[in-house]
Every structure is written in structure tokens, then in C-alpha cells.
Amino acid sequence: MAENKRVVERPLSPFMIGPYYRPQLTSITSILTRITGNGLIVGVMLAVWWLFAAAVSPQYFAVANAVATSWFGDLVFTCSAWAIWYHYLAGLRHLYFDAGHGLEIATAEKLGWGIIAGSFLFTIITILIV
Amino acid sequence: MRYLTARKRAEGKGASHTGTAHHWSMTLSSVALAFLVPTWLYIVGHALGQDYEAVRATFARPFTSILTALVLIIGMRHFAMGATMMIEDYAHGTARKMLIMFVISLSTVIAATGLYALVRIAL
Numbered sequence: 001m002a003e004n005k006r007v008v009e010r011p012l013s014p015f016m017i018g019p020y021y022r023p024q025l026t027s028i029t030s031i032l033t034r035i036t037g038n039g040l041i042v043g044v045m046l047a048v049w050w051l052f053a054a055a056v057s058p059q060y061f062a063v064a065n066a067v068a069t070s071w072f073g074d075l076v077f078t079c080s081a082w083a084i085w086y087h088y089l090a091g092l093r094h095l096y097f098d099a100g101h102g103l104e105i106a107t108a109e110k111l112g113w114g115i116i117a118g119s120f121l122f123t124i125i126t127i128l129i130v
Numbered sequence: 131m132r133y134l135t136a137r138k139r140a141e142g143k144g145a146s147h148t149g150t151a152h153h154w155s156m157t158l159s160s161v162a163l164a165f166l167v168p169t170w171l172y173i174v175g176h177a178l179g180q181d182y183e184a185v186r187a188t189f190a191r192p193f194t195s196i197l198t199a200l201v202l203i204i205g206m207r208h209f210a211m212g213a214t215m216m217i218e219d220y221a222h223g224t225a226r227k228m229l230i231m232f233v234i235s236l237s238t239v240i241a242a243t244g245l246y247a248l249v250r251i252a253l
Binding site: 034037038040041044045047048049050051052054055056058061062065068069077081084088091092094095098126129130 | 157160161163164167171172174175176178179182185186189198202205206209212213216236237240243244246247248250251
């Protein structure tokens with residue numbers, strides 16, 4: 001398979017949104033899935049630090065709990081709640097797309113609005129319940 | 131003379147030449163998290179803001195402890211693989227390798243810290 005070792009200069013696909021494609025609901029909801037998924041690491045770090053502090057000592061827990069329940073903690077966890085629900089619903093849509101359904105433009109747009117509306121609805125429900 | 135056609139050599143491999151294992155792993159972990167996360171959010175959301183003893187009592191319960199361990203292990207793997215995919219899209223060369231090492235290390239440390247906390251609270 002010597003021919004496979006040859007270095008081939010391939011054209012790289014450019015980043016499409018912006019310079020080549022007008023932003024559309026489908027592309028924006030897709031990129032938001034990635035942003036929310038990666039952004040969730042902030043909320044996870046704060047939550048795990050808080051749990052770790054609870055395991056270590058009451059004094060350490062007092063420090064972590066003060067941060068977790070401060071305006072900063074509230075901001076992080078509220079944003080995280082929305083990010084979780086957005087990523088959750090967009091993930092379900094991803095599975096639905098993967099199965100070969102909902103790919104017609106009208107349906108895809110409806111699903112896009114659905115996950116945006118659903119993410120806010122579920123965030124409000126989460127805040128009300130917990 | 132080549133007996134394998136170009137198509138035959140390419141079949142089953144993505145652009146990365148590692149096949150579809152990554153995609154399948156993400157599918158698998160996403161379905162698992164879809165089942166685990168709502169209940170976990172409910173429990174952790176209730177524990178958040180409570181006092182030291184109440185928080186420890188919540189995470190000392192077997193159900194909470196096992197659920198949190200599963201969310202941490204599967205969630206951090208899901209994050210590491212998703213973040214790797216993002217880095218592969220936007221970064222190249224040495225920066226790509228270093229960033230991938232960083233996110234895998236970060237997610238491993240987070241999972242290990244969380245599991246340590248769960249064990250220590252449980253014992």
C-alpha cells in the first residue's frame with residue numbers, strides 16, 4: 001500500500017457560515033449545540049468542586065457553597081440549565097436526523113424553533129421545580 | 131496491479147480513517163445521558179443550596195451515588211469526545227494535539243474528583 005503514504009495536498013473545506021452561507025436557523029441551531037455542549041464544562045466544574053468540598057470538610061463546603069449559591073453560582077447554574085436542555089433537545093433532534101427523518105427543510109426549521117422554545121420552557125420548569 | 135478498488139479501501143472509513151466508532155460512541159453516550167440526566171438534575175437541583183449535612187445525606191444514598199457516578203463517567207467521556215471533534219474542526223498541527231490532550235485530561239480529572247468525592251461521602 002505504498003501509494004497511500006504519498007502526501008496529497010487536499011483542498012480543505014472552508015468554514016461556511018458567514019462568508020459563504022447566510023446564517024440560517026438550521027446552521028445556528030447546529031452550532032449552538034456545540035457551544036452549549038462545550039460550555040457546560042463550566043457548570044460541571046463548579047458542581048464537582050461543590051461536591052468535592054462536601055466530601056472534604058464542613059469548612060471547605062462553606063467556601064464552595066458560598067460560591068455556588070452566590071449571584072455568580074446562580075448565573076452559572078441558570079445558564080447551565082438552559083444549556084443542558086438546549087443540548088438535550090438538539091441531541092434528540094440529532095438522533096432523529098441520524099435515523100433519516102425530519103430532513104425536509106420545512107420540518108427541519110420547525111424542529112429548530114421547537115428546540116429553541118423547548119429549551120426555554122424546560123429551563124423555566126427546572127427553575128420552578130428545584 | 132491493485133486488486134482492491136479505491137472504493138473498497140475507503141469503505142467504512144471516515145475522513146479520519148478511523149471509521150465510525152467515534153460517531154457510534156457519541157450516539158451511545160447521548161442516549162444513556164438522555165435517560166440519566168433529567169433525574170440527576172432533579173436530585174442535584176434539590177441538594178444545591180442545602181446545608182452540609184443535607185447535601186452529604188443526599189449523595190450518601192446509593193441511588194444518588196450510582197446515578198452521579200454514571201453521569202460523571204459517561205458525561206465526561208461524551209464531553210471529551212465532543213470537544214475533541216470541535217478541536218479537530220478548528221485547530222491543526224501541534225495546537226490540535228495539545229488541545230485534545232488538555233480536554234481529555236480535564237474531563238478525566240473532573241470525573242476522578244467527582245468519583246473520589248462520592249466514595250468519600252459514601253464511606
